[in-house]
Amino acid sequence: MAEPQRIVIVGSGLAGASAAGALRDRGYDGELVLIGRETHRPYELPALSKELLLGNAESPHPVHEPDFYESRAVDLRLGVEIAELRLTDRAAVDTNGVAHSYDRLVLATGSTPRTLPVPGADRARPRTLRTVEDSVALRAALVERPEVVVVGAGWIGCEVAAAARSHGAVVTVVDPVDLPLRRVLGPVVGAVFRDLHERNGVRWRLGVGVDGFVPGGVRLADGTEVRGDLVVLGVGAKPNTGPAERAGLAVAEGGVAVDAALRTSHPDVCAVGDIAAHDHPRYGRRVRVEHWANARGQGEHVAGTLLGADEPYSAVPYFFSDQYDLGMEYRGLADAEEDELVVRGDLGSRDFTAFWLREGRVRAAMNVNQWDDGEALQHLVDVQAAVPPEQLRTASLSDLA
Known part of the structure; x- marks a missing residue:
C-alpha cells in the first residue's frame, strides 16, 4: 500500500x-x-x-x-x-x-446523548452532559442546591448524582432497572453502589421509568410524580x-x-x-x-x-469512576448476569476486587479502593487466566499473574 x-x-x-x-x-x-x-x-x-x-x-x-x-x-x-x-x-x-x-x-x-421521547420533553428541556459547556452550565446550576432528578442510573447518572450531592442538592435518581449499574456489574456489586448513594443522601426510584415531563419534575410510569427544579438525563x-x-x-x-x-x-x-x-x-x-x-x-x-500495517487492535476495555469516597477501575468484558462473580475483600466497606469468570477463566476484574494490583489484574484479564475462585479470593495476585 x-x-x-x-x-x-x-x-x-x-x-x-x-x-x-x-x-x-x-x-x-x-x-x-x-x-x-x-x-x-x-x-x-x-x-x-x-x-x-x-x-x-x-x-x-x-x-x-x-x-x-x-x-x-x-x-x-x-x-x-x-x-x-x-x-x-x-x-x-x-x-x-x-x-x-x-x-x-x-x-x-x-x-x-440520548433523549427521552415522552410527553413534555420539548418544553422541559432536560439537561444532558457531553460537552464542556454542558458541564460548566450544570455545575453552575448545582451550586444553587436545587432539587435534582437524574434519569438513568448508569455511570453518567451515578456520577452526576454524586456531584450534585457534593454541592448540597437534593437528588432523586430514577431508572426502570431495579439496581444502579446492574447491566454492567450485576446485582451484587450493583447493590454496593445503591447503598453508597443512599448513605450519601440520594433517593432512589428504581424499577420504574419516566412516562413524561411535567412542570417542576417528571411523571413516572406508575403515575406518581417526582419533583425537580432540574432534570438531568443519563440514558445513554x-x-x-x-x-x-x-x-x-x-x-x-x-x-x-x-x-x-x-x-x-x-x-x-x-x-x-x-x-x-x-x-x-x-x-x-x-x-x-x-x-x-x-x-x-x-x-x-x-x-x-x-500507514499499511495489518495488526489487530486487541486491548480489553477499561474504564474508571469516582463517586464520593469510592474509586474504581474495571478491566475486561463480562456478562454480569451470567458470569460467575468472585469477590476478594469486603463489599460492605467498599474495599474489594471483583472478578467475573466464564468457564473458569477471568473475563473481567474491578478493583474498588484498592490500587496496588493494577498490573496483575490487567494480566489476568488479558490472558483470560484460568484461576480457581478460592485462589482469586486469597492468593497473591502478583503471584497468580
Whole structure:
C-alpha cells in the first residue's frame, strides 16, 4: 500500500486527536487535517462528570499541549461539521458545502446523548452532559442546591448524582432497572453502589421509568410524580453514524462495522472510538465501547493501519469512576448476569476486587479502593487466566499473574 499523501480525520475528540498524534509520532509527514464540530481544541471527556462538575477543575484535560497542532503541522479545523461522505470521490463534505479531499479517512465522530421521547420533553428541556459547556452550565446550576432528578442510573447518572450531592442538592435518581449499574456489574456489586448513594443522601426510584415531563419534575410510569427544579438525563448515547450510513458503509451493533484493524467496509476509510463496532480478536465478536481508554487506544492504533500495517487492535476495555469516597477501575468484558462473580475483600466497606469468570477463566476484574494490583489484574484479564475462585479470593495476585 502506498503511503497516503493526505489524511483527513473527522472528529476532534480524544479518538481523532489521538490518531493525529500517533500519525506524526510514526513519522507520517503528509498532509493531516483534523476536523471537529466543537470550537474547543480537543479535550478529554472524563473530567466533565468528575473534576469539572465537582468544581475541582476549571477546564477538562487537553488531549495535546496547545502548541501541538501548529508544531506538528496538523491542520485543525474547528466549528466544522461533516454532512456527507463521497466515497467514490474521496471527499468529506461539510455543512457549508466545502469538500475536504483525502487519500485516507478516519471517522471519529463520537456520540450524542440520548433523549427521552415522552410527553413534555420539548418544553422541559432536560439537561444532558457531553460537552464542556454542558458541564460548566450544570455545575453552575448545582451550586444553587436545587432539587435534582437524574434519569438513568448508569455511570453518567451515578456520577452526576454524586456531584450534585457534593454541592448540597437534593437528588432523586430514577431508572426502570431495579439496581444502579446492574447491566454492567450485576446485582451484587450493583447493590454496593445503591447503598453508597443512599448513605450519601440520594433517593432512589428504581424499577420504574419516566412516562413524561411535567412542570417542576417528571411523571413516572406508575403515575406518581417526582419533583425537580432540574432534570438531568443519563440514558445513554447514540453513535454519530449518519454520514457513514448515508454513504453506504456497513453498520453493526449500532455503530460502523470495522475489522480487527479498524478498517470499515471501504478500504480507504477507518472508524474509531464510540462509533466503531469492532471485530474484536479477543472475543470473537463485534464490540462497541464508549469509554475513554478505548477512544485513546483505537485512535493511536489506527495510525498504523492507515500507514499499511495489518495488526489487530486487541486491548480489553477499561474504564474508571469516582463517586464520593469510592474509586474504581474495571478491566475486561463480562456478562454480569451470567458470569460467575468472585469477590476478594469486603463489599460492605467498599474495599474489594471483583472478578467475573466464564468457564473458569477471568473475563473481567474491578478493583474498588484498592490500587496496588493494577498490573496483575490487567494480566489476568488479558490472558483470560484460568484461576480457581478460592485462589482469586486469597492468593497473591502478583503471584497468580
